[in-house]
Amino acid sequence: MDFRFDIIAEYMPFFLEGMLLTIVMSVVGVLVGCVLGFFIALGKMSKHAIIRIPFVWYINFLRGTPLLVQLFLFHYAVLPTVLGDTTAVTSVLVTLSLNSSAYVAEIFRAGLQSIDKGQAEAAHSLGMNKFQVMRYVLLPQAFKRSIPPLGNEFIVLLKDSSLGAMIAAPELLYWGRAAAGQYYRVWEPYLTVAVAYLILTLSLTYLLNYLERRFDVK
Amino acid sequence: MISVKHLKKTFGELEVLKDINVEIKQKEVVVVIGPSGSGKSTFLRCLNLIESITEGTVEIDGKVLTDKKVDINKLRAEVGMVFQQFNLFPHKTVLQNITLPMITVRKWNKKDAEKKAMELLAKVGLEDKAGAYPDSLSGGQKQRVAIARALGMEPKVMLFDEPTSALDPEMVGEVLEVMKQLAEEGMTMVVVTHEMGFAREVGDRVIFMDQGYVVEENDPKSIFQNPQHERTQAFLSKVL
Numbered sequence A: 001m002d003f004r005f006d007i008i009a010e011y012m013p014f015f016l017e018g019m020l021l022t023i024v025m026s027v028v029g030v031l032v033g034c035v036l037g038f039f040i041a042l043g044k045m046s047k048h049a050i051i052r053i054p055f056v057w058y059i060n061f062l063r064g065t066p067l068l069v070q071l072f073l074f075h076y077a078v079l080p081t082v083l084g085d086t087t088a089v090t091s092v093l094v095t096l097s098l099n100s101s102a103y104v105a106e107i108f109r110a111g112l113q114s115i116d117k118g119q120a121e122a123a124h125s126l127g128m129n130k131f132q133v134m135r136y137v138l139l140p141q142a143f144k145r146s147i148p149p150l151g152n153e154f155i156v157l158l159k160d161s162s163l164g165a166m167i168a169a170p171e172l173l174y175w176g177r178a179a180a181g182q183y184y185r186v187w188e189p190y191l192t193v194a195v196a197y198l199i200l201t202l203s204l205t206y207l208l209n210y211l212e213r214r215f216d217v218k
Numbered sequence B: 001m002i003s004v005k006h007l008k009k010t011f012g013e014l015e016v017l018k019d020i021n022v023e024i025k026q027k028e029v030v031v032v033i034g035p036s037g038s039g040k041s042t043f044l045r046c047l048n049l050i051e052s053i054t055e056g057t058v059e060i061d062g063k064v065l066t067d068k069k070v071d072i073n074k075l076r077a078e079v080g081m082v083f084q085q086f087n088l089f090p091h092k093t094v095l096q097n098i099t100l101p102m103i104t105v106r107k108w109n110k111k112d113a114e115k116k117a118m119e120l121l122a123k124v125g126l127e128d129k130a131g132a133y134p135d136s137l138s139g140g141q142k143q144r145v146a147i148a149r150a151l152g153m154e155p156k157v158m159l160f161d162e163p164t165s166a167l168d169p170e171m172v173g174e175v176l177e178v179m180k181q182l183a184e185e186g187m188t189m190v191v192v193t194h195e196m197g198f199a200r201e202v203g204d205r206v207i208f209m210d211q212g213y214v215v216e217e218n219d220p221k222s223i224f225q226n227p228q229h230e231r232t233q234a235f236l237s238k239v240l
Ligand SMILES: Nc1ncnc2c1ncn2[C@@H]1O[C@H](COP(=O)(O)OP(=O)(O)O)[C@@H](O)[C@H]1O
Pocket: B011, B014, B016, B034, B035, B036, B037, B038, B039, B040, B041, B042, B043
């Protein structure tokens, strides 16, 4: 079998551009997901059912339906209705952010609930208010415990951003499909795309391992 | 200093404190003893509202705890608490454990807080551990840091919930020594403990609790040598 490196070479600038968009979309997705997820976690832990239930269903919906379905729903229905118009990249960004916020919320919640009850009791007994207990005692510990699962979520998101190709967001897989379409070749573009994702996820894994070691004070 | 009247506490169906009436004077050291599950911890935790009060009143330094106007955080800062499991903050150094509440609650600046924290560490004999993390300390050292942390708030009362029960036997002494010193300095203290030696030596008064009631209270000598109540006798015969 002849392997046409020239196709890869020709498309390399596009693959690199696609890779950049893949990185940007998943970084934005995970960052927005972290911010939203934090408040959703707090909402889901509310003592009041009226506050809690919307957050419970927000999480249920986003974790219980396929990401691709969510992407179509946002791209073709929700965003055009709300914004009047949308681009593929906007739709992917919104969908990834919301989807990851649900997973991140569960990660934060598990992290917070894994902290021994004595920590909050001791902090309260010293006169700290709810905000201070959260800010100085519970969150730092919960955050540290959340780093490994957050890293996993980041890697999952990075791979799932490839679904953007289905609505023609020009990320990595999109350019693989473009090359395949132009040359009627499948091995070269898809192998290249696979290797590119692998490079991204492995680099991320190493980075996360490094961070985990850095944040471990002991 | 502390006045507890008809205190009741229920967890759902379970009535844990049934009718507690206790008066504690300033500078008094009151030792609470009783079998496991009798409600000693719950009683202590009601004194700084870590547990809510179901019924009755608790008055500390003239303030009624259940009064809506009382700032509960301010009140808790006046009431120090030491736990069986230490509950030090593992992500903070020993020094930071002590300065955190001073800075956040008392609004001290960092420098003054650190100076005061070092004095407190010297008091409990742990100046050299200021930069260490709690995980690297022995149980006895952890508990002494916890005491120093509570003292940083300059509390009017100190509550101790079995402060030596989680310690290896050889470390019990160093913690009791710190508590004894505190008592000598005139701190008002309520101490739940199984250390009868401490009760006898340091306690001004011993309260025996059983099944959610204060069954008997007296000065240590009288209660140990001449317990009036059958249940007190039965309990003491097991632990002495
Ligand atoms: N948060 C809680 N919820 C339900 N029951 C509790 C709770 N805390 C304590 N209890 C119950 O209250 C009783 C008294 O507990 P506690 O005050 O810890 O006793 P002691 O400290 O004397 O051993 C026990 O039966 C215990 O199971």
